[in-house]
Amino acid sequence: MVGGKPNFILKDVNATVNEGEFLSIMGPSGSGKSTLLNVIGMLDEFNEGEYRFFHEEVHRMKEKQRSNLYKQYIGFVFQAYHLIDELTVYENIETPLIYQDVKSSERKAMVADILDRFNIVGKKDLFPTQLSGGQQQLVGIARALIARPKLILADEPTGNLNSKQGEEIMNLFKQLNEEGVTIIQVTHSEKNAGYGKRIIHLLDGRIEKEE
């Protein structure tokens, strides 16, 4: 709010994302891409409008309900990976399970599975700072996937990576999508956006065009 006049960050954004989609959101800096992603991820609140997730009215929910909902269904991947520096690779991946009260034996099995699948078993006792950027992002994605979410939200997942590493990550997303995981990614890169089945272009908080 500046000067008493409402200053909208997002306005008139109407979109439906179906299960199994791979959606890319594009737009210049400040166009509201990340905010939209945060709103979808229930990390940011919004003042007006409606948001339905699996036919549940998110805009009417209390914080606790929202938190339960996204814990169960949503996984996040960040540009800057956002791993906890004090925890090992193994522990970072395990953390979401702890918060979902998954039993210890089950946790072990699930983490072992995903380490195996991502081919990072050998790195499980290392700390994030001991890994390359690509490896860190791999751990970030593993962590996002560990609780078997229906939806992955990725905020410029390749922004900090070189093109080879980026390509690997995007292929991984593609593969995940083919396995049935819904993916929404924010990206600057036309090439990466091309991995999506649908692209939304944002400008100044509005949907400029959809392709």
Add this chain to the structure above:
Amino acid sequence: MIQTYLKTTFRNLVKNRKHALLNILGLSVALAACIIVFLVIQYETGYDKHLKNYKNIHQIVTKDVDAAGEHYTAGVPFPLIKYLRQDYPQYTFTEMMQNNGVQVTVKQNSAESNNKKFREETGLFYGEPELMQMFEVNFLTGNASLLKDVNSVALSKSIAEKYFGSWKEAAGKRINIDNSNYDLQVAAVFDDVPENSDFPFKIVASYAGFIAHDGNGWPLTDWGSNTSNHQVYVLLPEKANIPALDKELHSFERKYDKNKKSTRTHFLQPLSKIHFDDKLSNNGDHITTRRSLYTLAFVGLLVILMACINFVNLSTALAVTRSKEVGIRKVMGSSKTQLRTQVFFETGMLVITAAVIASGLSYIALPYVKNIFAAQGTLSLFNTGSIVFILLITLVTILLSGIYPAFIMGKFKPVEAIKSKINTTKVGSISLRRALVVLQFSFSQIFIIATIIAVSQMNFIRTADLGFNKESVLMLQMNSDSITHSRIKVFKEELLSRSDVKLVSFGLDAPSSGNSWQSNFAFDKMEDKDFSVSLKMGDENYANTYGLKLLAGRFYEASDTCREYVVNETLLKKCGMKNPQDAIGKLFRLGGREPMPVVGVVKDFKQQSLKEAVVPIVISPKLKYYQSAGIKLFSNNLLKSNTEIQQLWDKYFPEYVYNSNFLDDSINRYYEQEQRLSLMYKIYAALAIFISCLGLYGLVSFMVVQKTKEVGIRKVLGASVQSIMYLFSKEFTVLIAIAFLLAAPAAWYLMNSWLKDFVYRINIGVGVFAVAIAASILIAWVTVGYKSLRAALANPVQSLRME
């Protein structure tokens, strides 16, 4: 889950080692201070609580009201108990006579000269069997009823061991008290009384024996005189009507005293009050008022509060650097409660570590506690009460320190936290943290001001003009019996022949002493004045030996009895006489004695501690009452002189134990309590400063990190090192100034009421406050200085590249 909390806690503590160290250091010192305060309070409030009858024992004490005000005495007149027993046969009464400062001669069966002599300052009582039963004395051999025998005495285990090597050897042996004409036979040995008891029985001789030997000269049938040494106790059943009995005691003495003149009333003093009521004396080594215990508890509370404030400040500052972790955890699905539990867990680990260290610290410090607190006994760190306390204070500290940081971190918005958009201004309210720093500095400044005032008052006392010379005066305890009187003259001559002895004076006591002997008197006109006069007695050398200054007339001539008087200035003033010269030749009547002329007037001298005002005094010779010798020495080695004089004493008075002390030492002993208090202030001021400096250092460290970019930009723009340092110290200086505004009136109020205990005292000047604030600011600058200098000297290119 707990495992996860533990792991995270450990990693976080290791990562933020410095922060953890500062917190643990501050907390453990504060907790140790608290634990010691608790132990002292526990010891003091535990006096005589070992007695099963604790709640049922009452002392019967005396209150007398006259023109000068209320007087309280712990004793009652000798005839009282007979009538108490007659009127209240349903209750158990017992009387005892306390006799402090005696010489005990342990008789050997062989030659008299082999007798061992001991001096017992405390713990000698004449008591009935009922006394031993009432105070639940546990006999190792013999029993209480043996004290019915007039020549029997019971000894505590440690006294028996001191006299006879083993307590088993003691029974049947003979001892003699103060070279009296009858010996006592050891009939029983009892277990030592706990240290925190106001009934430190060491030697209990038969009360029947005391009566049979005419009460050593005390007026056994006289209602008129009353001494705090003669005490009566009563054991009341649970259901006794105490208020009714108390009321009847008020008028009890008038009911049986034939002269009916007495203004005295008696009342019940419960055992539970005896240790805490400073209106009355007790048989222990000190009285601790409830107020002083509250002060102590308050000081402990302040210190732990300061440490908690530190914790909160450091943790909220640290929260900024941890915001990313907190944000990620939230995105990973951690609930607020889980996050707060995590933060609480970390606080808990830190506080528990600190508590363990604190227990160790207080264990090390305990032997030194005697120097600061009145409690002279052995304090033990671990007992049920103290363990409960340590657990409780740990828990309270965790809550106080943990709640706010946990609350703050739980409230972080995940999106902001992840993007490191949280900065110090967003973590909690900055004004709250400022308020906490202000509070902390107020506390330490209160301690600083209190210390300065206490120390200057003690200096003032040490150097105050007492009106007489207390330096290099050796005081010997004398006896006033015929043996002593027969040898006193030769002893004095031999003393004066020594090159290191300047003057010798025999007398009742020194010009300043704890004793006071008062009497009614008449001066000039031969009717009694409506105030009393204090008596000092000494031979013709009294004035010279102690350096009393004459204002008019002369000192009296040598005499064994009183023929002339010397009075002090205050007496003249109170009698309305302005010119000392006018007093010379006027008649003076002391009590009911023959009036004699006043021949001299001395300048006022302080007859007691500086807490008391100077009273009217009359000085006269009276050999019969001389109990001390004052020896003015002229020596570089006072201790050597003392030893040599002791050899002389043993030659002239082999029957008596040599008992000496230097006058200035015994005068300093008036202020033991104050000296302890001022030491306590010093220690707690140091603690308070230490803890607030830790906090300040921690805060500045975080501020430096926060402002790295700002400092870099400012330097690129041309800021000087000084201006950067100013940037950092500015805020703290303002906060200290505000803290001072709070602390100064509080400290003034506190110390002004403390100073009121002294009639002669310093004025609290502006200087004290100026020193306090200057010291605080200086200390703060030094603390802040190193960190801010490093920040100011840093290369701006590097700090800007980092961003």
